[in-house]
Amino acid sequence: MFIDCGAGVPDGFRVDTEGNLWCGWGGGEGHDGVAVFNPDGKLIGRILLPERCANLCFGGVKRNRLFIAGSKSIYSIYVNARGATLS
Numbered sequence: 001m002f003i004d005c006g007a008g009v010p011d012g013f014r015v016d017t018e019g020n021l022w023c024g025w026g027g028g029e030g031h032d033g034v035a036v037f038n039p040d041g042k043l044i045g046r047i048l049l050p051e052r053c054a055n056l057c058f059g060g061v062k063r064n065r066l067f068i069a070g071s072k073s074i075y076s077i078y079v080n081a082r083g084a085t086l087s
Helices: none
Strands: 009-015 021-026 033-037 043-048 053-059 065-070 074-078
Touching: 021 065, 033 053, 033 065
Parallel strands: 009 053
Antiparallel strands: 009 021, 021 033, 021 053, 033 043, 053 065, 065 074
């Protein structure tokens, strides 16, 4: 098992160049948004939103802009990570 979601509900996910897993997340106030896990499965960060995140992707010239699809809104934020590319 990589992570225990507890009462949370993970959805779409992406990986950055450091091997961190960025997961869309639902679970109610204080949990909705994006959860970030390191390669060992430890929660290392959250981006809290007023609604659950259904999907996400890295974009932009440097792949450091995170696009987040919420249940009713679209968000974007620049992050200190770069999305991994398929090879």
